[in-house]
Amino acid sequence: MDNFSSNSSFIIRLQGFDFPPQGAFIAFVFATLSYLIIVFCNLVLLITITMNKSLHQPMYLLLFNLPINDLIGSTALLPQLIKEILMDSRYIHVSNCITQAFFIHIYAVGSVLSLTVMSYDRYIAICSPLRYNTIMTNGHAIRMIMIVWLVDLFIIGLLFALLLRLPRCRSLIIQPYCDNPSLLTLVCADTTINNIYGLFITASMQVFGLGMILYTYLQILVACFRSKRSDTKSKALQTCATHLTVFLILEGLGLFTIISYRIKELSPHLRRMIGVSTMIFPPTLNPIIYGLRTKEIRQKIMLLFRQRVVPS
Structure with a gap:
């Protein structure tokens, strides 16, 4: 028996989806297209x-943080998954396995924290609009982003130090x-502390x-129902619907x-499908929902593409 950190050449076998040849090709195309769409x-x-x-x-500085986190999560999973499907290889070095797991967990905690601070920003903007510019300065937004990453790194760093x-x-x-x-299923020792800390997180x-x-x-x-302005109600409800859609998809998966x-x-195939979906669908939907449903960003994206396609 070795500690996880003592032998980086140790090989771990991953149990994949066991696709038939035609199914493997479809899975490869789906995974590759998903990753290209997410990155793009x-x-x-x-x-x-x-x-x-x-x-x-x-608002947009906090939003800027979300695609960075999504790229971390999808890059931690999909290139390795595509390699497994393409080469029909189920083996991974323990050091690469731990690195992949670390960034997957960084993504998971970072998603919750990022969406939480974004909801706080919208709360101040809609419920205290006259104080918004005083409370939510760029400096304050940057400090919130730094706190998100420091808390994320500390929580997950301790989790893997225990592992x-x-x-x-x-x-x-599996x-x-x-x-x-x-x-933790590879461990031949008492994992009570790890399990308690994992449940605590x-x-x-x-x-x-x-x-x-x-x-x-x-x-x-x-605040919406108290407001007499119909445009305020519509914009606020749209914001709520957008954020809740993203959050509920992430939470559910x-x-x-x-x-x-x-x-x-539970069927192991269902467990694997849901696990992979957690790192495919939110990173795909987040930029589409925020980009297309946010008027200012949608206009800037269209302007950006017009300048590149039809330069003046």
């Missing part, structure tokens, strides 16, 4: 916000990718993220993935 859409959003000084405002101290004596992961619960993210978002949106809805590890009777 998120980079367009990042470039649009970067190149337009009119978008250098707190790396443990001895491992198995080499089969997933097509690596994550903390899967790596999950509960904390749910209580803080879900609680904050529900509170802010409830306050936004109350994420919670199902976490719970699925504790349901032994």
